[in-house]
Amino acid sequence: xxxxxxxxxxxxxxxxxxxFKQRKxxxxxxxxxxxxxxxxxxxxxxxxxxxxxxxxxxILLAGDMDLFWRNISNAGFVINNPVxxxxxxxxxxxxxxxxxxxxVESFFKNYISEDAKIMIIETTDFRLIFLLDDMGKREIRIKxxxxxxxx
Amino acid sequence: xKKLICLLLLLFLYLPAVFALDYTVIYMEGxxxxxxxxxxxxxxxxxxxxxxxxxxxxxxxxxxxxxSGAFRLKVSENSVFTIIEKEQNGQSGNVLACFLGxxxxxxxxxxxNEPDLITNSAVCGVRGTSVAILAGVDGTSLIIVExxxxxxxxxxxxxxxxxxxxxxVETGSGPGEKFTALESEIDFxxxxxxxxxxxLTDPVRSAMNIEQRMIGYITQIQAxxxxxxxxxxxxxxxxxxxxxxxxxxxxxxxxxxxxxxxLEKETTFLILxxxxxxxxxxxxxxxxxxxxxLILKSMYITDLVNPVYLEFLExxxxxxxxxxxxxxxxxxxxxxx
Numbered sequence: 001x002x003x004x005x006x007x008x009x010x011x012x013x014x015x016x017x018x019x020f021k022q023r024k025x026x027x028x029x030x031x032x033x034x035x036x037x038x039x040x041x042x043x044x045x046x047x048x049x050x051x052x053x054x055x056x057x058x059i060l061l062a063g064d065m066d067l068f069w070r071n072i073s074n075a076g077f078v079i080n081n082p083v084x085x086x087x088x089x090x091x092x093x094x095x096x097x098x099x100x101x102x103x104v105e106s107f108f109k110n111y112i113s114e115d116a117k118i119m120i121i122e123t124t125d126f127r128l129i130f131l132l133d134d135m136g137k138r139e140i141r142i143k144x145x146x147x148x149x150x151x
Numbered sequence: 152x153k154k155l156i157c158l159l160l161l162l163f164l165y166l167p168a169v170f171a172l173d174y175t176v177i178y179m180e181g182x183x184x185x186x187x188x189x190x191x192x193x194x195x196x197x198x199x200x201x202x203x204x205x206x207x208x209x210x211x212x213x214x215x216x217x218x219s220g221a222f223r224l225k226v227s228e229n230s231v232f233t234i235i236e237k238e239q240n241g242q243s244g245n246v247l248a249c250f251l252g253x254x255x256x257x258x259x260x261x262x263x264n265e266p267d268l269i270t271n272s273a274v275c276g277v278r279g280t281s282v283a284i285l286a287g288v289d290g291t292s293l294i295i296v297e298x299x300x301x302x303x304x305x306x307x308x309x310x311x312x313x314x315x316x317x318x319x320v321e322t323g324s325g326p327g328e329k330f331t332a333l334e335s336e337i338d339f340x341x342x343x344x345x346x347x348x349x350x351l352t353d354p355v356r357s358a359m360n361i362e363q364r365m366i367g368y369i370t371q372i373q374a375x376x377x378x379x380x381x382x383x384x385x386x387x388x389x390x391x392x393x394x395x396x397x398x399x400x401x402x403x404x405x406x407x408x409x410x411x412x413x414l415e416k417e418t419t420f421l422i423l424x425x426x427x428x429x430x431x432x433x434x435x436x437x438x439x440x441x442x443x444x445l446i447l448k449s450m451y452i453t454d455l456v457n458p459v460y461l462e463f464l465e466x467x468x469x470x471x472x473x474x475x476x477x478x479x480x481x482x483x484x485x486x487x488x
Binding site: 059061071074102103107148 | 186190208210211229231442444445446448449450451452453455471475479483488
């Protein structure tokens, strides 16, 4: 009985760790969506890490990402009623989700940690993909953005 | 064969350039960094060395001054500056490339072996000079000569610039009309904004200009590559002969001197030049076409079916298709990216 309790406790701790980690990613995605929707460019910049993958383009300059967030805000882009349809750790071939090129493959090999996750977000109109990476010290940053692709 | 070429390219990546000059950081502001061969990124500090193959990147508020013997250059903010190795007139040397932003190159004394300065749209041969090179958002270049002489070459046309003269070169076109100007009088931000406005007014035309330049790089590669294969085959033949001679206990040194050494040099220079054009194509794709995509996508993000945007995407895809097939598949390795 004692053994069973210990095993149960270990399973509980492990699963709560994993769900805690998962929650960190979801919270970060929530923040990103909120910052995009409210045009908080400085906050977006502080959560953005370069090199960054935008669809199939590797973006090196932080200034370019600032321009990107600024422009989509000025264009009135918002993500209404987002639903996280899938979140998963980045696998060997998942770079193809962004684009099947050496450019993108190399980006995933060189600049993404093993803790990175891909989050698929859907609204009523479109699908978006975020590439989020755990930078350590409980800091999750956005390293990739794909979409919006019409549903 | 492709594997062999990739192997050779990798070898070049990690071999120190024999003839190339290193540059030392003598002054800097902000937090510029260097991307080394293989994709490593390190902060720059005064006294550090920037080598052939390295790319210096500055963000807003950053600047770097570099020195190598009689040559001095200043890389301004929001710039991408690379040192590439290339063969010229039977010798290997450095080419200083500004793919984005601005740099000023100056010479303390005439040496006769000043490096070529390149952008995505022009090649500048310099003689004892001080020259400012600006590379705009759409790949267009502005070249302003403070002192000395500069020969600007683009798409087969040449313009010679003297002191106080400048020229603008649109991507995929020859040099424009010469004009009188001083570097200190040019507002780079205003010029770049003007280039941005031109690109936004007609993104399709800008993309077509880039396509033209990409085809130019590919044409250069395709002109050199058969020659390289021919020389390489001959070199392999001579090396086989040398192996047989060695097996028979014969002395190969005079055979090597007479047949192999010069051919080895020629083959090396050919692959060096193929690589130069391949890396230039990569820079065009990344720093001009890639940024153009970012800008247009972000501006059209709520109207992604806009006909102008769709037409731009179509040309972009054409450029990427030809680039992937003719450049990446054979001449780019992952370490370049």
